[in-house]
Amino acid sequence: MVVGSRFVVPGAELSERFSRSSGPGGQGVNTTDSRVELSFDVAASTSIPENLRARIVERLGGRLVDGVLTIAASEHRSQLMNREAARERLAVILTEASSPPPPKRRPTKPSRGSKERRLASKKRRSDVKKGRGGRYDD
Template structure:
């Protein structure tokens, strides 16, 4: 079981890992060994996640989510399969942890009486400065 939070855990069977050839550093090895990891997780079909978490995770995933609701993560930062596998799972956990955080609902506020008065006083000052600029200068 992969622990996301104290209440949410995902069985490892829900995650499908496949190894593909990576691009980038690795020398001759990069053409011979499949070290990059492609993690697939059926986000929308997972029985382990609550609906709210699924929806927020889908928003956070963006283009990494397929039309079928499958989350696809590619990990190829490291030169070994094991490190890339850990990296992919870690990134999945981070994404799902971020999705568990519910943003507080915004309550609309109104300006205070003092801030309204300050605004009107500032407008009055600006207006008086501009009115002084309108007149023609006195020629002595």
Template sequence: MIRITDSISLDPRDLSFSFIRASGPGGQNVNKVSTAVELRYDVANAFLPEDLKARLKPLAGRLLTQEGILVITAQEFRSQERNREAAIDRLAVLLRKAAVRPRRRIATRPTKASKTRRLDSKAKRSTTKKLRSAKSFHD
């Protein structure tokens, strides 16, 4: 099991991997060996809390397909195994971010002093702009 939080963990059997050729440096090896990893995780059918899925959608962005499949590509290493681990780590980080519930904002009223400061600064700005106006004094 891949542990995300204390209460959430993923079954490795739910992850599917495909190995593709990596772009970039690697010498002659890069043209022969498929070391880049494409991890696919079906978020839509996963056993995850619905609120987590909702928070994951904007976080994942273009990594999430229309069908609800999360696609993560890793190709920074020259071995399949290390790229596989990197993809799993990225998935875990993304899910950990989504697992954090945002704090509820408690509406507060502005203090009387802050209202006064705001109105004073508005009045000062107003007088500055009035002084800058192109009024003719020699009419």
């Protein structure tokens, strides 16, 4: 399974469990093991480069249980489609988690024109509120 252009996860590192799924399926819903739980041991994977593995483990810390990422798919009626959906979801999650962090924001100051517009807007708003006659202006 290809994850982005950075690394490839071999099928041998993935483990799948099948169980009965809730939802649509008619009479077959009670007999077919169409729900898929796909597990991938991120922390012990040899297919992910060390620097990316550390980044992925850090970013997915809340989703990992003992370094293992588990994804469940049960939205389709067939086991095969649920397997594909789980693998696609795993690829998306690993791609997002391994992407480099965004560049640091360069701090900027508001321009002179934007300051003037902001102050003029505040002044207009103040005048509107002053113009409202109230009973308690004494």
